[in-house]
Amino acid sequence: MPVPLGYYLGLAAIIFTVGVIGVLVRRNAIIILMSIELMLNGANLTLVAFSVHLQELSGQVFVFLVMTVAAAEAAVGLAIIVMIFRNRESVNVDNLNIMKW
């Protein structure tokens, strides 16, 4: 393997951190969903790198399952966002307090 394992892990850690920046800083719910996808991709990259370098198949199986759940999460999350926009005319998370009482 020409590129050592630590490089892939470092890249994955930085991708995850960029996703955290998006979740913590932005106010638009769609951008927050995109940042969650970035974080999931960082975790996936870690799993694939370990799977290849340790000659262990289960990491790639797990990535497959994570991707399926991520697609399901994006579908349901975006449906909720579109529904909220229809009711409140905004997808700004600072204005979303429907669940509070």
Add this chain to the structure above:
Amino acid sequence: MFDLAFYILAVLILGSALMVVTLRNIFHCALFLVLCMFSIAGIYILLEAEFIAAVQVLIYVGAVTILMIFAVMLTHQLTGKTIRQVNDQPIAALFIISSLLVLTLLALSKTTWEVASSSGVSPSATELGRALMTVYVLPFEVVSVVLLVALVGAIVISRGD
């Protein structure tokens, strides 16, 4: 050769990921997300995990980001350039982000990773498919039920009344 490809892909990924979280125009964010996911598929090919790379292109580039673009189109009126895009807690967020980055990179540099002796031969797509149909058949079926539930849930939520 592999090193050069890795560095180019890493720069592409990090640049487009930063664009996703900083640009003001949400549609541009979605387009940079496509580029980011595509470069991560390139990294998977570099790791010789070709099945995962194909699934990445199909699911993330093909489905998830297109769904995101649909949502942007459906909610576009109030997301123009005049609206402030950053919330009121940038200092606290900066503190959390920098400590997270420093901690993960520190842990990464302190650990010596064990690598298999025959490193270099990646598990092939054939082995992966066989494992999915034998050892991991129960999670495989459960995740298909999860997909069905999410499909029905998304339709029920967005149908309105």
